[in-house]
Amino acid sequence: MLIVLFVILTNASVSYTQAPDVTTLSYQAFDQLATVYQSGGSAPNLVSRLNSALSLMEAARVERAQGNASNASALEDQARSIIAQVSSQIPAAQQEAVQVSNLRVETTVAGAVFVVGLLTFCFYGCLRVWRWYDKEKLLEMRILGEETKD
Amino acid sequence: MIAFFVIVTVTVSALAYAELTPPYTDQFFSMWIVGSNGLTENYFPNNNPNLIPSEQVNWTLGVYNHMSSLEYVVVEVKLLNATETAPNEQTGVPSPMPEIFEFARVLVSNETWTIPFPWAILNAVSVNGAVQINGLSINGTVITGNLAQAAGGLDFRFVFELWFYDQTAGNLAFSWTTPTPTPATYSVWTQLWFNATASS
Numbered sequence: 001m002l003i004v005l006f007v008i009l010t011n012a013s014v015s016y017t018q019a020p021d022v023t024t025l026s027y028q029a030f031d032q033l034a035t036v037y038q039s040g041g042s043a044p045n046l047v048s049r050l051n052s053a054l055s056l057m058e059a060a061r062v063e064r065a066q067g068n069a070s071n072a073s074a075l076e077d078q079a080r081s082i083i084a085q086v087s088s089q090i091p092a093a094q095q096e097a098v099q100v101s102n103l104r105v106e107t108t109v110a111g112a113v114f115v116v117g118l119l120t121f122c123f124y125g126c127l128r129v130w131r132w133y134d135k136e137k138l139l140e141m142r143i144l145g146e147e148t149k150d
Numbered sequence: 151m152i153a154f155f156v157i158v159t160v161t162v163s164a165l166a167y168a169e170l171t172p173p174y175t176d177q178f179f180s181m182w183i184v185g186s187n188g189l190t191e192n193y194f195p196n197n198n199p200n201l202i203p204s205e206q207v208n209w210t211l212g213v214y215n216h217m218s219s220l221e222y223v224v225v226e227v228k229l230l231n232a233t234e235t236a237p238n239e240q241t242g243v244p245s246p247m248p249e250i251f252e253f254a255r256v257l258v259s260n261e262t263w264t265i266p267f268p269w270a271i272l273n274a275v276s277v278n279g280a281v282q283i284n285g286l287s288i289n290g291t292v293i294t295g296n297l298a299q300a301a302g303g304l305d306f307r308f309v310f311e312l313w314f315y316d317q318t319a320g321n322l323a324f325s326w327t328t329p330t331p332t333p334a335t336y337s338v339w340t341q342l343w344f345n346a347t348a349s350s
Contacts, residue, residue: 027315030222030256034317037220047220054254061252062291080195095273105170117159124151147220 021074022057025083026050032090040104041097046086053082172218172349177328179223179338180214181312183267199344203271209342211265211310215257219289224322225265227251229283229298230341232305242325244311250297251288274303276348283346303346312338 020028029050034042059077181237185192186208195205215221224248230236253265272292273285281303286293300306316323325337 026254027222031317033256035218042258046260047258048209050256054256058252058254060172066292067333091259106339108169114164115153116158119162120155123154123158127151 009123022053022060022079022083025087026057029053029083029090031089032087036090036093036097039097040101041074041093043090043093044095045091046089049082049086053079053086056082107109113126152207154276158247159316160342162256175216177217178336179217179221179312179314180199180212181225181310181338182212183310183340183342184210184212184287193342194344200286200347201271201344202347203274203349204271206268207344209267209269210238211253211267212256213263213312214263215254215259215263217314218259219255220259222254223257223263224252224265224313224315226311226313227288228311229286229301229306230297230309232307234298235307236337236341237311237324237337239325239339240335244313244324244339245309246338247309250293255291269308271346272350274346281346281348298335300346305343306346307341307343310339310340 018115033043033046033050036046058064058074060079063069063075064072158211164276176283182190183193184190185194190211191197193199193209194201200208211225213223213225215223226244228247228249230245230247233305235245237294242317254285255263257263264298267290268290269286269288271283271285273279273294277293280299280301283297286297298306311324313322313324314326315321316326325335327333327335329344
């Protein structure tokens with residue numbers, strides 16, 4: 001009974017401390033990277049580095065299939081390291097994407113308000129000029145009319 | 151004056167909304183294979199699909215991402231004979247056969263990915279009137295094992311399935327469903343047939 005308990009606890013501890021495999025890590029990094037693009041930002045440098053990690057994973061699979069387990073592990077470690085670097089830089093990219101997105105919205109809204117204001121002001125100005133012109137013309141017609149009467 | 155203000159406000163707001171909202175486009179992946187000259191021809195040496203061991207075949211795969219988003223795509227390569235189940239695009243079910251090779255890459259929106267696919271049969275043996283492929287070279291990688299068997303060595307096929315990472319499911323998916331205009335299931339795969347001769 002004690003042996004069974006020991007085995008269960010050992011397995012639990014191993015599964016608890018076991019790092020996620022490199023494919024799962026690549027999915028997680030992609031998940032985070034996708035949010036950068038969904039926010040309207042872009043991070044081509046991080047995409048390129050994640051792709052280099054995927055190439056290393058592919059090479060590792062080939063090495064493992066050919067029986068070179070140690071080479072495969074080394075390549076996976078390199079891929080894991082690149083993915084960790086990419087993941088660490090994603091929060092900054094996300095923040096930048098949000099800032100760029102906010103700036104774009106603010107610029108567009110401010111531009112729209114400015115255009116509405118400008119057009120309304122121009123229309124109002126033109127209306128005033130027209131009324132002044134119309135009034136002046138009427139006054140001139142009156143003077144001319146009085147001169148003709150005299 | 152008020153009427154003018156209202157008209158200008160509505161018009162400019164509509165233009166601003168159009169500027170901030172990306173237009174709707176059809177979302178799809180596409181995949182293709184071209185021959186040694188980069189066209190849909192010359193798939194086999196001397197245009198002869200009856201291959202002998204060590205004969206080099208040069209294909210190039212192409213994958214295009216028009217999903218309007220960043221995508222994690224995986225091309226799974228499977229070797230089948232004529233009777234083994236191929237993927238079904240109507241139901242979105244992939245072939246149940248195991249993959250023998252795969253390529254993975256993250257594609258940005260509107261990106262095209264070209265994958266060189268040089269391959270050769272390294273070992274094929276006769277087994278009771280059938281030809282069994284036991285060794286392949288793909289992109290310089292040697293793959294061994296009982297990869298596929300076909301009666302008379304006729305109608306082997308390479309099947310290329312396009313899988314993508316489904317963020318909702320948290321795993322790779324072979325098919326996707328579009329909500330508009332009418333719900334439909336889509337999947338992408340392609341295949342090329344060849345015949346093999348056993349090693350003498």
